[in-house]
Amino acid sequence: MLILAIDTALDACSAGVLDTDAGQLIALQTLAMKRGHAEALMPLIQRVMDQSGIAFATLDRIAVTTGPGSFTGLRVGLSAARGIGLAARKPVVGLTTLTAYAAPIVGQNAEQPIISAIDARHNHVYFQVVAGNGASLVRPQVALIDEALDASRFGAPYLVGNAANMLADRWPADAPRPFKVDPQPAPDIVWVAWLGAAVSPDTAPARPFYLRAPDAKPPTDPLLRSSPSPLQ
Numbered sequence: 001m002l003i004l005a006i007d008t009a010l011d012a013c014s015a016g017v018l019d020t021d022a023g024q025l026i027a028l029q030t031l032a033m034k035r036g037h038a039e040a041l042m043p044l045i046q047r048v049m050d051q052s053g054i055a056f057a058t059l060d061r062i063a064v065t066t067g068p069g070s071f072t073g074l075r076v077g078l079s080a081a082r083g084i085g086l087a088a089r090k091p092v093v094g095l096t097t098l099t100a101y102a103a104p105i106v107g108q109n110a111e112q113p114i115i116s117a118i119d120a121r122h123n124h125v126y127f128q129v130v131a132g133n134g135a136s137l138v139r140p141q142v143a144l145i146d147e148a149l150d151a152s153r154f155g156a157p158y159l160v161g162n163a164a165n166m167l168a169d170r171w172p173a174d175a176p177r178p179f180k181v182d183p184q185p186a187p188d189i190v191w192v193a194w195l196g197a198a199v200s201p202d203t204a205p206a207r208p209f210y211l212r213a214p215d216a217k218p219p220t221d222p223l224l225r226s227s228p229s230p231l232q
Contacts, residue, residue: 001018001019001020002017002018002019002054002059002060003017003018003020003060003063003193003197004016004059004063005062005189005193006063006081007064007065007077007189008037008041008070008073008074008076008077008080009066009069009070009073009077010070010073010097010118010185010186011033011185011186012031012032013033013040014030014044014189015044015045016189016190017051017054018193018194025189026051026053027048027049027051027052028190029044029047029048030186031044037070037073037076038076041080042080045084056088057088059088059090060090061091061196061201062085062090062091062092063092063197064092064093064094064196065077065096066078066094066096066097066206066209067210068097068098068118068120068126068142068211074208078206082206092201092206093196093199093201093204093206094204094205094206095192095195095196095199095204096140097116097186098116098118098127098128098140099195100187100191100192100195101160102116102128103191103194105132106132106133110132111132112132112157112158112180113130113131113151113157113158114129114130114131114157114158115148115151115158115159115164116129116130117148117159117160117162118162119162119163120142120212123144124145125143125145125148125163125167126140126141126211127140127148127161128140128141129151129154137154138151140209140211141211142211145166145167145170146170149170149172152171152172152175152176155176156178156179159180159182160184162183162185162186164181164182164183165181165183
């Protein structure tokens with residue numbers, strides 16, 4: 001299976017092409033950025049496709065991160081993925097950023113609980129907690145940082161995400177210290193691609209995964225009116 005993976009949800013603009021038969025990404029590029037995803041994404045995708053040596057029509061599917069994250073960034077990535085899928089007549093699947101953060105740690109067969117956390121601003125975080133085997137302990141939600149710290153009851157966690165340091169800095173003194181703190185600015189596009197290979201287009205739709213209403217109010221857009229999908 002050949003999969004084009006796209007991520008613009010947070011502080012990076014990334015794309016890669018996964019060849020599941022070869023067991024690796026055959027092309028990838030990542031640019032660190034907080035703004036400018038709209039201008040950077042399509043040229044970056046074209047460079048990745050040129051590097052891979054395959055045509056869009058040869059792809060089997062497109063995978064894209066669906067949030068939570070930057071409202072503008074999500075709109076850019078989802079619009080590009082759905083546009084490419086429509087033009088190439090290929091299915092598009094969506095993966096949450098929280099799941100993409102946790103996936104490589106679950107893949108290590110970690111014993112520690114895994115807290116994926118994203119800065120939601122105003123002293124809030126988007127977060128979820130999964131066991132080392134990937135079983136859900138706390139479903140995705142937005143909460144005050146102090147409320148999210150209640151997850152310390154599960155034991156010394158692996159903290160990952162762009163809000164990992166925010167949680168670590170306020171970790172309860174009477175709780176086991178985090179096993180590791182990994183403040184990645186954005187999910188690894190490699191794992192976005194592999195997750196895209198693992199899910200079904202029927203159960204992982206490419207539509208925004210919102211945990212609260214966006215601050216901005218854009219013009220009416222059918223893509224962005226979609227209800228949040230269940231966590232994939």
